[in-house]
Amino acid sequence: MRGVWAIATREVGSLLRLPVGWVVIALFAFLSAVLFVNGTLAPGQPATMRYFFSSASWLMLAIAPAVSMRLVSEELRSGTVEPLRTAPISDAAVVWGKYLGAVAFLALMLAPTLVLPVVLWGVSDPRPDPGPVFAGYLSLMLVGMLYLSVGLLASSLTSSQTLAFLGALMFLVLMMVLTGVVSQAQATPGWLARALAALSVQARARDMAKGVIDTGAVVFFLAGSGWFVLLATAALGSRRWR
16 A cells, blocks of 8 residues: 555646646646636526536546556556556556546645635625536546546557557547447437447536536546556556566
8 A cells, every 4th residue: 555655645736837737737727717617607697517517527538548558658658557467556556546646636726616606605695505616627537537647558559658648538539428428329229229328438527516416427538547557557566478
C-alpha cells in the first residue's frame, strides 16, 4: 500500500509540474464558469446546478483522456517503466498508484468550481437545496473516475500519448452512441436496447445531477472503473512475458 501511495503522489506532482496539468485545470474552470453563467444564473431560472452538472459530464469526455493519456505511455516511451517494474512493487501497485494519482488530480480540477454553488447560494432566493449539489459533484467524480480508467487502459496499450488519447476518446464516444442512439433505435431488438440502456453513463449521470443518489449507479461506476484498471494491470503485466 505504501508503494501505491508513493506512486500516486509522484503522479500528482508530475501532472502539476507539467504545463498541460495547469492548462487542463484552467480550461475546465473557465468552461465551468461559462456554463454556470449561461445556464444557471439566467434570470427567472430555478436555483439549481443541474444544467452545469449535465454539461460538465460531457466535458469529461475530452478532459479525462487528456489527463490519462500519459500515465503509462510516457513510461513506455521513455523506458522508465522497466526500472519502475523492477522495484519491489507489483504491476498492480504501479497501475493503481497511477490511477489514484489521476483521480486526485481530478479532485483538484473540480475544487475551483466549488465556488459556483457558493455564488448561487448568495444570489438566489429561494436558496438551492444542498442535496442535489452534493449528488451532482459525486456524479462528476464517478464519471471522471470511469473515464480515467478507460484512458489508463488505452495508455497501457501503447507508447504513443496521441494514440492513447484518441483510443480512449473513440471508445467513450462509441459507448455513448451505442447506449444512446442505438439503444433508442426502433430497429434494435428489445433485449439489446435494454442491455445497452443499462450501460448508459450519461443517463445515470443525469439522474444523479437531479439529486437522485442510486446505490446501483454508484456500484456501476466503481465496478466499471475497477474493471478497466484490472485490464490495464493485465496489459502491463503481459509486457513482462514478451
